[in-house]
Amino acid sequence: MACKTSLSEEDLTCPVCRDIFRDPVVLSCSHSVCKGCLRQFWNTKPSRECPLCRKRSLDAEPPCNLALRNLCEAVLSQREGVSESDRCRTWPVRCRVLCTAHGEQFKLFCLQDKEPLCVVCRDSRLHKCHECQPLDEAALDLKEKLRNKLPALQEKLKVFIEIKQTYDETAEHIKCQAQSTQRQIKREFEKLHQFLQEEEATRLEALQAEVEQKTTLMKSTFDKMAREILLLSDTIRTIEEEIRAEDIAFLVVRQQCPLAIFRAQCTLPDPERASGALLNVAQHMGNLKFNVWKKMQDLVQYTPVILDPNTADPRLNLSDDLTSVTYSDERQQLPDNPERFNWYLCVLGSEGLLYGTHSWDVDVGDSTLWMLGVAAESNQRKGLIFFNSGVWCVLHMDGKYKSRSSGQTGSPLPVNGKLRRVRVQLDLAKGAVSFSDAAHDTHLHTFRHTFSERVFPFFFNWCAQSPLRILPQRSSITMG
Numbered sequence: 191m192a193c194k195t196s197l198s199e200e201d202l203t204c205p206v207c208r209d210i211f212r213d214p215v216v217l218s219c220s221h222s223v224c225k226g227c228l229r230q231f232w233n234t235k236p237s238r239e240c241p242l243c244r245k246r247s248l249d250a251e252p253p254c255n256l257a258l259r260n261l262c263e264a265v266l267s268q269r270e271g272v273s274e275s276d277r278c279r280t281w282p283v284r285c286r287v288l289c290t291a292h293g294e295q296f297k298l299f300c301l302q303d304k305e306p307l308c309v310v311c312r313d314s315r316l317h318k319c320h321e322c323q324p325l326d327e328a329a330l331d332l333k334e335k336l337r338n339k340l341p342a343l344q345e346k347l348k349v350f351i352e353i354k355q356t357y358d359e360t361a362e363h364i365k366c367q368a369q370s371t372q373r374q375i376k377r378e379f380e381k382l383h384q385f386l387q388e389e390e391a392t393r394l395e396a397l398q399a400e401v402e403q404k405t406t407l408m409k410s411t412f413d414k415m416a417r418e419i420l421l422l423s424d425t426i427r428t429i430e431e432e433i434r435a436e437d438i439a440f441l442v443v444r445q446q447c448p449l450a451i452f453r454a455q456c457t458l459p460d461p462e463r464a465s466g467a468l469l470n471v472a473q474h475m476g477n478l479k480f481n482v483w484k485k486m487q488d489l490v491q492y493t494p495v496i497l498d499p500n501t502a503d504p505r506l507n508l509s510d511d512l513t514s515v516t517y518s519d520e521r522q523q524l525p526d527n528p529e530r531f532n533w534y535l536c537v538l539g540s541e542g543l544l545y546g547t548h549s550w551d552v553d554v555g556d557s558t559l560w561m562l563g564v565a566a567e568s569n570q571r572k573g574l575i576f577f578n579s580g581v582w583c584v585l586h587m588d589g590k591y592k593s594r595s596s597g598q599t600g601s602p603l604p605v606n607g608k609l610r611r612v613r614v615q616l617d618l619a620k621g622a623v624s625f626s627d628a629a630h631d632t633h634l635h636t637f638r639h640t641f642s643e644r645v646f647p648f649f650f651n652w653c654a655q656s657p658l659r660i661l662p663q664r665s666s667i668t669m670g
Contacts, residue, residue: 202258202261202262202265204222204223204224204227205221205223205241205242206223206224206227206228206231206241207224207227209224210262210265210266211224211255211258211259211262212224212225212226212262213225213226213254213259214254214255214258214259214262215228215252215253215254215255216252216253216254216255216258217240217245217247217249217252218245218247218248218249218252219240219242219243219245219247221240221241221242221243222255222258223240223241223242225252225254227241228241228252238250256288256293257288257290257291257292257293260288260290260293261290264290288308289307289308289310289311291310291311292308292310292311294308294309294310295308296308296325297309297324297325298311298312298322298323298324298325299322299323299324299325299327299328299329300312300317300320300321300322301320301321301322301323301328302320302321303316303317303320306325307322356525356526356527359523359524359525359526360525360527363524363525367499374510381489382486382489385486385489386482389482389485393474393478396474397469397474400469400470400474401469404467404468404469407467408467487665491662492662492663492665493511493513493550493660493661493662493663494548494549494550494660494663495513495539495540495541495550495647495660496512496513496539496540496541496660497512497513497514497515497537497538497539497540497649497660498512498529498537498538498539498540499512499537500527500529500530501529501530501531501536501537501538501571502515502530502531502536502537503530503531503532503533503534503535503536503537504521504522504523504524504530504532505517505518505519505520505521505522505535506518506535506536506537506651507522508537509657509659512540513659513660513662514657514658514659514660515537515649515651515657515658516651516653516654516656516657516658517535517651517652517653517654518654519654528571528572529571530571531571531572531576532571532572532573533572533573533574533576534574534576534577534650535650535651535652536571536576536648536649536650537648537649538565538646538647538648538649539646539647539648541646542567542644542645542646543564543616543618543644543645543646543647544618544641544643544644544645545618545619546618546619547615547616547617547618547619548615548616548618549613549614549615549616550613550614550647550660550661551611551612551613551614551628551660551661551663552611552612552613552614552649552658552659552660552661553610553611553658553659553660553661554586554609554610554611554612554656554658555610555656555657555658555659556653556655556656557586557651557653557655557656557657557658558586558652558653558656559586559587559650559651559652559653560585560586560649560650560651560652560653560658561583561584561585561586561594561648561649561650562583562584562585562612562614562647562648562649562650562658563581563582563583563584563614563623563625563647563648564581564582564583564614564616564623564645564646564647564648565580565581565582565583565645565646565648566579566580566581566643566644566645567643567644567645567646568580568643569581577594578596579596580596581594581595581596581648582594582595582623582637582639583595583648583650584603584612584625584634584635585600585650586609590602591603591605591609591634593625593634593635593637595637595639601635603625603634603635604632604634605627605634609627610629611627611628611629611661612625612626612627612628612634613625613626613627613628614647616645618641618645621638621639621640621641622636622637622638622639623636623637623639624636624637
């Protein structure tokens with residue numbers, strides 16, 4: 191700020207209305223009063239005189255006391271809670287270009303303090319040794335600096351708007367992904383639920399069949415035993431009656447002694463104990479979950495590589511189980527996230543590989559243009575430089591099969607006939623990527639490289655008629 195004089199609030203008070211000056215004017219006698227107060231006073235007097243000293247004013251229209259008005263407006267603004275910037279916007283232009291301390295026009299600009307000065311301020315102690323510049327030249331220089339910075343800011347604003355649009359598209363795509371994934375999860379679990387329900391019904395039917403079988407057997411045995419018990423009871427009752435008869439009747443009259451002895455000697459054999467009559471609970475419950483799990487191997491599949499849809503070029507369509515990729519002429523509306531390819535028709539596997547050995551088979555079918563292999567994690571996926579480095583693959587183009595790495599054109603592969611299934615074997619410890627014909631178990635090519643970062647399986651397909659499909663592996667259960 192420019193130099194300021196020390197004034198009390200009383201110095202800013204009109205002597206007539208005893209309030210802060212509003213539009214003060216200065217009379218020829220050097221007294222200042224509000225313009226409205228002076229008009230009202232003169233309307234009651236025949237002559238134009240000062241309300242304080244009664245001296246006759248030489249001016250019919252006394253001039254405005256600009257310095258005093260600026261100070262008063264500053265005090266009023268502070269009272270009303272108005273900020274300096276708001277006050278500057280509402281004041282007349284002439285108030286903003288006058289020095290509040292000296293009432294002079296701002297004509298200079300202090301390059302050290304970065305503030306406008308009047309000629310009196312320039313000669314004051316505060317700015318005497320500072321370098322000053324004409325106000326219009328300083329404004330021109332500053333405007334030029336701002337003008338030079340404006341394109342960069344406009345470009346940054348454009349980038350922010352584009353990224354915000356990408357965020358909006360990403361947020362909308364997240365909703366679509368969530369809905370689609372929920373539907374797929376429900377479909378897969380419906381298959382599992384159906385399998386478990388059918389398996390449950392089968393096992394309950396087997397249990398019920400055994401229950402009916404054992405119940406029928408027990409009923410048949412029970413009926414036979416009941417008949418034998420009845421026959422035996424009748425025999426015992428007859429013998430008891432004959433024993434109670436008189437001797438003569440028993441021996442002579444009735445002459446039944448041989449019959450009674452025969453009946454007593456013809457006893458039935460002892461019944462057999464019911465062996466194996468109970469249900470075979472162990473057969474139904476033994477390792478139930480394990481046995482069901484073994485049967486589920488026909489239902490479930492294990493695929494060693496799962497495609498990552500967030501990396502796929504928008505012209506590629508992935509299957510619901512993320513194991514096959516097909517080209518389409520129609521470009522999908524997908525967010526251009528950093529992980530996604532936007533030029534090459536590529537998609538990566540969902541997991542990066544850094545240790546161990548890995549293998550997967552790919553059914554290339556009748557695709558006329560395809561590539562597959564591994565790529566370094568640091569490879570740039572945008573634009574045309576993906577294949578310049580960090581890629582090891584085999585390809586089929588123009589009816590020829592070749593190997594390719596790090597931007598090289600590649601060398602022909604020893605393929606007889608048509609290649610249908612390609613096996614990729616990755617040994618990160620030995621630094622080897624091998625390709626072979628999985629259908630005929632024939633080696634095609636091996637790359638040697640010391641891998642220092644994660645690599646991802648990648649797939650390129652430019653054929654709308656035939657997909658590239660990652661084949662599932664047969665899982666086996668080994669008992670310890």
